[in-house]
Amino acid sequence: MALVNKVYGLLFKRTSTFVVTIMVGAVVFERVFDQAGDALFDHLNRGKLWKHIKHNYEKEE
Structure with a gap:
């Protein structure tokens, strides 16, 4: 429960940090999904x- 409280306080308590x-x-999900x-x-x-x-079709110079 302590971990949940810390994550909530760090990331979700204020609207600006939530956004x-x-x-x-x-952005991270999009990059991982695309790759x-x-x-x-x-x-x-x-x-x-x-x-x-x-390599089957290109000639070496």
Whole structure:
């Protein structure tokens, strides 16, 4: 219960800190979700994307 009280007092007691907490949380969630989606897409399409097969078609200089 002490941890909950400390988190409440630190992040949610004042409206300004609550708004900042929500905004930072949304930005962090968006970045993590975007990177996880890209990683899943790359994993499911391994060998089909240009970045995986371009070495077969590009000439070395």
